[in-house]
Amino acid sequence: MSSLISTTVDFDKEGIQTGYLQLLHSVHRSAYGFIPIPIASLKNGEGPTVLLMAGNHGDEYEGQVILSTLIRTLSLNQVRGQLIVLPMANFPAAEAGLRTSPLDQGNLNRSFPGSETGTPTQQIAHYIENTLLERADFLFDLHSGGSSLFYKPTLLFSIKEGDPHLAVKREIEKAFSLPLTLYFERSDAGTFSSAAAFRKGVCSILTELAGGGAVSKGLPKLAGDGLMRSLLAIGAVTTAPAPAKTAGRTFTEEGSVFATEPGVFEPLADPGDDVKAGQPAALIHRVETPGREPVELFFEADGVILAKRQPARVVRGDCLFHIGQKEARS
Numbered sequence: 001m002s003s004l005i006s007t008t009v010d011f012d013k014e015g016i017q018t019g020y021l022q023l024l025h026s027v028h029r030s031a032y033g034f035i036p037i038p039i040a041s042l043k044n045g046e047g048p049t050v051l052l053m054a055g056n057h058g059d060e061y062e063g064q065v066i067l068s069t070l071i072r073t074l075s076l077n078q079v080r081g082q083l084i085v086l087p088m089a090n091f092p093a094a095e096a097g098l099r100t101s102p103l104d105q106g107n108l109n110r111s112f113p114g115s116e117t118g119t120p121t122q123q124i125a126h127y128i129e130n131t132l133l134e135r136a137d138f139l140f141d142l143h144s145g146g147s148s149l150f151y152k153p154t155l156l157f158s159i160k161e162g163d164p165h166l167a168v169k170r171e172i173e174k175a176f177s178l179p180l181t182l183y184f185e186r187s188d189a190g191t192f193s194s195a196a197a198f199r200k201g202v203c204s205i206l207t208e209l210a211g212g213g214a215v216s217k218g219l220p221k222l223a224g225d226g227l228m229r230s231l232l233a234i235g236a237v238t239t240a241p242a243p244a245k246t247a248g249r250t251f252t253e254e255g256s257v258f259a260t261e262p263g264v265f266e267p268l269a270d271p272g273d274d275v276k277a278g279q280p281a282a283l284i285h286r287v288e289t290p291g292r293e294p295v296e297l298f299f300e301a302d303g304v305i306l307a308k309r310q311p312a313r314v315v316r317g318d319c320l321f322h323i324g325q326k327e328a329r330s
């Protein structure tokens, strides 16, 4: 598929290469310039082709650290097949530390399948779907809570009816062994990277790793080790750190609590907490109206808190909690 994006990396070549996707960008300060999106290819003989991506949302840093570490430390003889590594997928957003691109306000994970001649974010989405996923067997898209949410480390699997990758997703769940795992149903018609993966017949794996606009202590190692074990499980690498000892919990439905009023959000539960239907979830304090009682919000179903909102100021419609529901018994 044609694209206005060119690359300094030859994806057909064996060996380790680092370079850039070059997205032409003509602006006042640079008439014939390009946006340099960092990329690496580690290719060693027969094996699966795996696209490893972070910085889909620019303010989600854990995956960026994990993938830049992987590029620096993985040796070629550990690889089977090919790893294509995109540590700052929406580079303008990642460089600015923002969820969306400052160039076009584009949210990359709402932009698939993108457009060859669209805005920078649309062009990146188009390239990922039609050039990189076109070659891939697996997609690992490493998200976190970003600036507005904080997650208990969670593995996410987007599945569809008759999902051909369900068995391998369960193997990856065991190998990754994050504290929480959520399976949710999606169609392949969407604008997420997982929908793009469905369209290309690629097995996709997503994470939500902490967040809060920062990198949490120990998190890059916890999730980086899990990523390596997952790559070992699918035959893409030959070695990985020992498995985690603690068993995770798995959920098959998701829920949310949204702010119903503007004000100051006081959470009454934390990520990782078990909650019951009818239990108080949050108070929204109406500080600007002296004497007014806070609004009390409640959980609607039993579950475990995957993530809570980080900033205290809220408006109606803000997501306060992301919840895993319907625990799967293993």
Ligand SMILES: [Zn+2]
Binding pocket: 056, 057, 060, 109, 143, 144, 146
């Ligand atoms: Zn994200």
